[in-house]
Amino acid sequence: MVKEFKRPDGRKVDEIREMKAKVGVVPNADGSAMFQFGETIAIAAVYGPKEMHPQHEQDPEKGVLRCTYNMMSFSVADRIRPGPSRRSQEISKITEWALSPVVMLENFPNTVVDVHIYILQANASTRCAGINAAAMALAHAGVPMKDLVTSVSIGKLNKTLVVDLNKDEEDWEEGEGATDIPITMTSTGEKITHIQLDGKISVKQLKESIELARKASKKIYEVQKSALKNSMEEEQ
Amino acid sequence: MSENQRKIVIPGEVIVSGEDYLPGEGTEKRGENIVAIRYGLAEEQNKLIKVIPLSGVYEPRRGNVVIGRVENLTFNGWIIDIGSAVNGFLPILEVPKYINKNDLAEIMDIGDMVIAKVWSVKRKGIDLSLKSRGLGKVEEGIIIKINSKRVPRVIGKEGSMVSMIKEKTNCNITVGQNGLIWIKGDRIEDELLAKKAILFVAEKSYVNGLTDKVKEWFEEISLEDGKTVKKGGKK
Missing domain, CATH: 2.40.50.100 (RNA polymerase II/Efflux pump adaptor protein, barrel-sandwich hybrid domain)
Structure with a gap:
């Protein structure tokens, strides 16, 4: 039976929700950015490089990247308790690992670059939106970087691979259920800096989903690029 | 390209x-x-x-004149926050007069503003010096802050912009490369006008022919001032 797979919100399987990006949203920060996937909105603010406190966490070889991810208490339908939780600590760490291969802090020993990510509104893929915003905010803060990173979540709903999951799809229960794979890669799609997998998937389909992510990341990169370039053109 | x-x-x-x-x-x-x-x-x-x-924190270079705030005192000098990734250090020996080591706080205490020169930038830190003209503790006037990346536009080609603002407002202006600017005039109105002018330049920093624009801006301001004076006179 060959039947076109129908997603709950009527998107095509490789269609990303409408994306919006903007830099310079937090005037007091050294660099900041907003990134939006449909109803998922993340803002990131970057402070530094600045002196690292507590001192024992300083690295005399290079600067340290420190990320904090948090969801606003009003970001989901049921109010969530603000402050660090098991989940937000994990995502903070994941964001750090996804970004650290591209930031070049060799010339800033004993310093820290603080990245604060807040989710204003959540409808799945928050970590991906957060990483996208953080990458733009780091560039906006003038931190030397090898490349920008783009992040997208690939999902397997029963047996079909789809790009950019939303909440309804994340809770898919038919057939094999849902598998969620957030992937972060460099702008060219050459290198993967972060991949997570929640669920079951065959090796063949995993390879396919990486290909899908590569295609999607090109579109996301264009959005990030034009946001950064436009903000400077406006000033000129 | x-x-x-x-x-x-x-x-x-x-x-x-x-x-x-x-x-x-x-x-x-x-x-x-x-x-x-x-x-x-x-x-x-x-x-x-x-x-x-065009964005980001200040990166110190040797020879830069900066304005900083005294953050802490040590046994042989001051630690000064100049807005860069690491704080600057100003040793006693780099102050061109004799200082008793026990009286550091009398010369400069925490919170005082100081104009200094970057003496060296090394991996372990930034050394500052006061051994040059126009450097020292700031006693009076106002200090404003702009993004350090916009300082070149405030100074202008060979100092053209800053000297024009000085001339028009009768203020003494020292521009720190780290984005802090010290303004000292005889009257507070002059200082505030200079502040306004500098913020105008920093905001419009990518406009071509900025020096002329600022000249026009000054003329407009003086016209407005003339009007208000007249109104005041009628009353």
């Missing part, structure tokens, strides 16, 4: 490719390509490609 033409680049973007170009500041060579590693304006000079960053 032709000579002197600027273009906005983002990290990871290929600026030019070809073996004839040399990678300068803010760029990196990857294979044949010269790639930007910072967000800013790419510029070419004699086949040397560099990226001028």
